[in-house]
Every structure is written in C-alpha cells, then in structure tokens.
Amino acid sequence: MLASVDYGYVDMAVNLYLTSIRRLKISNFLLVCSDNQAAAVARAKGITSFTLDRHDVDGNKSSHYGSEGFIRKTHVKTDLILKALNLGYTVIIVDVDIIFLKNPIPYLQCDNCDISIQSDSTEVNSGFYLVKPTLSGISLHTRALEMAAANPRLTNQKTLARTLEKMNKTGEIRAQLLPDKIFPNGRIYFEEGGRMLPGDNPCRDCVVIHNNWIVGQKAKKYRFKEHLLWSVDTGEYYSCPNRKYMTYENPVYFGANSTFARENAALRCAFAIAHLLKRVLILPRFHCQGCKLCGRLGCPTCETGGAHFSNDTSKPLCYAGVYYNIAKLDRKLQYRESSFLQNPLVPRAIKESVSPVLTIIPSSEKKVSHAKNTFTTKWKSGATKEEIIKWFVSYSAVSVLRFEMLYGAFTGFDTLGDFKTNLKDGLILSDYRQYNTM
Structure with missing residues (x-):
C-alpha cells in the first residue's frame, strides 16, 4: 500500500495514517516523500516512509488544482507505481485525502482482474486502486507515463483513464470498477449522500471515503474537520x-x-x-x-x-x-x-x-x-x-x-x-x- 506526499500536503498524510492506517493496524503501508521536510514529519509520527532522491521545486507547498505544479506532481505517483510493479509488487495506491472506515484489502479480491479502481463519477479515479504486476498492469502505467510526456497539461488521472479506456476496448486489460456504495468519491459521499454535517446519513457500507470533488488542501482539511474525520493536532x-x-x-x-x-x-x-x-x-x-x-x-x-x-x-x-x-x-x-x-x-x-x-x-x-x-x-x-x-x-x-x-x-x-x-x-x-x- 503506497501513498505519496510532499511537505505541502504532509498533514493530510499524517491524518490518513492516524485515522486509517494505524487505527486499523494496517502494516503493509509505505509513505513516499518527495522532500526531506515531509520525511522528517513522517519519521516523527512513526510512519514507515521512503524519501525520493529528486525534489520538486514546489515540494514545500500545496499546489492549486489544475496548476502546472499540481499536474507535474501527479505523475510522480504513476512513476512510483510502475517501479513497484516492476519489482513484482501488487500495489494499492492511496491518495492522502482519503479515510478508511474499514480495512479495504478484504474488499479488493478480484482474482481475474489486473486492476480494481475507484470511480470518480465522470472517469476512473487515480487516487485509489489496486493493480497487479501483470504485463497488462505494467503496460498501463508505462503507456500512461508516455502519454503524460507527450501531453504535459494532462494529470495522471487523465492519462491513466484514457489509457485504461483504450486497453479495455482492445481487451488488453481486465479491469474492475469498484462499487460507489463501498468506495464513494467526494461527490457520491458528501453531495449525493446528503452529508453536510457529522451524523448525517451514516454510511454502513462505506469502506473508503475520498475527500475529492472540492478544490484545495484547506477546503479538504476543513471538510474533514467538520465531519470529525481529522485527528492531526498540530500546534495543539x-x-x-x-x-x-x-x-x-x-x-x-x-x-x-x-x-x-x-x-x-x-x-x-x-x-x-x-x-x-x-x-x-x-x-x-x-x-x-x-x-x-x-x-x-x-x-x-x-x-x-x-x-x-x-x-x-x-x-x-x-x-x-x-x-x-x-x-x-x-x-x-x-x-x-x-x-x-x-x-x-x-x-x-x-x-x-x-x-x-x-x-x-x-x-x-x-x-x-x-x-x-x-x-x-x-x-x-x-x-x-x-x-x-x-x-x-x-x-x-x-x-x-x-x-x-x-x-x-x-x-x-x-x-x-x-x-x-x-x-x-x-x-x-x-x-x-x-x-x-x-
């Protein structure tokens, strides 16, 4: 299970660890840090982490959705996954704006799938999925990175979604779309679920909640706090x-x-x-x-x-x-x-x-x-x-x-x-x- 982070989003990574990884006693988790500042915070919290040997120029700050820095950072995730796949690992990628209500691993048991991926309502969601080290899984991420190099304005979600769609049509990959009622994105969980404040419509089936469909780290953090899904106590x-x-x-x-x-x-x-x-x-x-x-x-x-x-x-x-x-x-x-x-x-x-x-x-x-x-x-x-x-x-x-x-x-x-x-x-x-x- 991998998550990647830079210093600008490290408190979100700590929240993921406290609310989900540590609480559910998930041991096969690695936080990949893009800079030494993020790595220092991770070590101080006891999070198993690895620091990349390359540093992004915007690594010490959160990048606004759609900005050049934001797009560039998203492709780090694809590259990490590809490296892990080439080492023979089955990978579960987890964006740091996610909360686990239950351990998701038992719900990701598709024997005939190369990839099991969350929906983002309009396309697949690159923030949460399991991919196996099959030839198809490796090819998907290789092609997605090639598309990113040729189209620098596309995020990793766009390149992954478009590549997956093409491979699906040609039968080159076996893909499973994870059910919304168990793995809801932010639009499904908060908006369509009618959840504005804590206690609204408890979701007994939900395993993973993705706090997306809202722009910016500050807004995501604030929504987590309002829903009592925030456990980071920085500065008391x-x-x-x-x-x-x-x-x-x-x-x-x-x-x-x-x-x-x-x-x-x-x-x-x-x-x-x-x-x-x-x-x-x-x-x-x-x-x-x-x-x-x-x-x-x-x-x-x-x-x-x-x-x-x-x-x-x-x-x-x-x-x-x-x-x-x-x-x-x-x-x-x-x-x-x-x-x-x-x-x-x-x-x-x-x-x-x-x-x-x-x-x-x-x-x-x-x-x-x-x-x-x-x-x-x-x-x-x-x-x-x-x-x-x-x-x-x-x-x-x-x-x-x-x-x-x-x-x-x-x-x-x-x-x-x-x-x-x-x-x-x-x-x-x-x-x-x-x-x-x-």
Whole structure:
C-alpha cells in the first residue's frame, strides 16, 4: 500500500495514517516523500516512509488544482507505481485525502482482474486502486507515463483513464470498477449522500471515503474537520488547555431574501468580538438557502440528508464552507470548525467550562432572545468596543464564551485597526466546491 506526499500536503498524510492506517493496524503501508521536510514529519509520527532522491521545486507547498505544479506532481505517483510493479509488487495506491472506515484489502479480491479502481463519477479515479504486476498492469502505467510526456497539461488521472479506456476496448486489460456504495468519491459521499454535517446519513457500507470533488488542501482539511474525520493536532489545535473560545448560533430565519445578509453581518460581529476578547471563534452553522450544493441558489444536499435544523424546523443548517472561500479564511482569521467541541481531542475541561448563554441586543433589534444574560446597548448599530470589553471581562476564566445570537451585535469596526482589513480579506464568498470566488 503506497501513498505519496510532499511537505505541502504532509498533514493530510499524517491524518490518513492516524485515522486509517494505524487505527486499523494496517502494516503493509509505505509513505513516499518527495522532500526531506515531509520525511522528517513522517519519521516523527512513526510512519514507515521512503524519501525520493529528486525534489520538486514546489515540494514545500500545496499546489492549486489544475496548476502546472499540481499536474507535474501527479505523475510522480504513476512513476512510483510502475517501479513497484516492476519489482513484482501488487500495489494499492492511496491518495492522502482519503479515510478508511474499514480495512479495504478484504474488499479488493478480484482474482481475474489486473486492476480494481475507484470511480470518480465522470472517469476512473487515480487516487485509489489496486493493480497487479501483470504485463497488462505494467503496460498501463508505462503507456500512461508516455502519454503524460507527450501531453504535459494532462494529470495522471487523465492519462491513466484514457489509457485504461483504450486497453479495455482492445481487451488488453481486465479491469474492475469498484462499487460507489463501498468506495464513494467526494461527490457520491458528501453531495449525493446528503452529508453536510457529522451524523448525517451514516454510511454502513462505506469502506473508503475520498475527500475529492472540492478544490484545495484547506477546503479538504476543513471538510474533514467538520465531519470529525481529522485527528492531526498540530500546534495543539485541539488539545491546548489554556486557549479561550467563543461560540454563537444563527437561530432565526429571516426569509430567503435577507437571511444570508443577516448571518454574514453577524459573522463579522462575531469575529470582531472574539478579537477584542482574545478568543478563537468557533464558527456557527448557517441556514441553507437555495443552491445546488447547499449554498445560495438551491439546497438539495441538506434537504435530502441534513439532520441539523434551526429553530424553524423547515430550515436545515449547513457549514461555513458552503458560502466562504476557506483558503482565504485560513490566511486571515483565527477560527475553529462548527463541530470543534465534538472532537474527542478537545480536553474535557474545555468542553465543561462554558459560560451561561449570553445575548447582545442593540436598541434597533426586537427582543427575540430567551437568554437570561442579556446585554442591551443604546446604540442602534450594536455594542461598542468599550462595552464589549466591560461586559465580558468577568468571563475571562471561562474556556468557552457562549452567545445565543449576534445579529447586529457590534459597531465600531473602524476601531479595530488592521483587523478590519483581515475581516474584509478573509470573508470572501465562494461556492461549496470552492471552484469560484465571488
């Protein structure tokens, strides 16, 4: 079983190891590192690894989907597989954006196949397959590399898929397409499966989940975190006993024309308040409004599967990645995923140190709060910086400051200095798959 990685994606490789390889006690696994930095991380985590004697110029950073660096890196995988096949090994290739719910090896027992490969809905998926060291298996990878050399704009998935299709037509190879319900790709598992948040539609048949059909390492990592499929604790991301957090909800549905605007404004207020109180914001969940993939134009994903609802039980909730560009959010703002406190790596002491439910009410808002601890400001546009600090200093020892809602809760963004710019640059709208920045 092989996986390849460079330093830009090494935390994804560590997550694969922790959640899948080590948990399931799979021993025949080798992580092939493209650079010494990635190899050092692998060794520190006890991962059996091998370092290539060649180094990619972009090896220390993740490469954007479709970029020249991304395409070049994908062919390293084909070359590795071919080398292993020529040594007589049967190879299972595993992309690092994958999770095993069960050991996949017992499900890969096709005696008459040269290759058993996952589907990517539109073509075969080069991120997960088993190939045997037969003449056909070796020829497939040899021809795929030749096609890559002649067509440098094609990824290894394209070259593999096109070569496999040709060999299938001529009867030169025996191929098995792995069933979607056992080996779902990201489109099948998350989107068509109606899985927006943890607990949605548990998949009892699933063996391997491929976190693809979403662009970028940041977005993939964030989706893993929201689904409680992330176990990497770099920088005590989960386990720090002293870090302070803040959380709030979006309990009110204001109608199709204004709900997102109100929730977007509340998020800006929340980040500002967390910044003033030196806390890390735990993102809320948002009302799904329209969008094909639970975004702003239609919502079949949540409506068919989401088990998480607001106080208005006809309005399902979804996570921030539906609306915001995760890569930009990561670069500019400190936050945690909405399911953060459910992660088993968060200390129990943090989970149990929670304030009473608090609410800030500006004079322009109708009083819709049920919280006993309500703070009312005379300003129509929300509380000032001075009020925020004065009101909540008494909660400084509490790990999690919990607000019921933050609609119109803060004014005075001009008093935030450079943080105002971070808000502007960090809260950039996108679509669910993170293809388009809006």
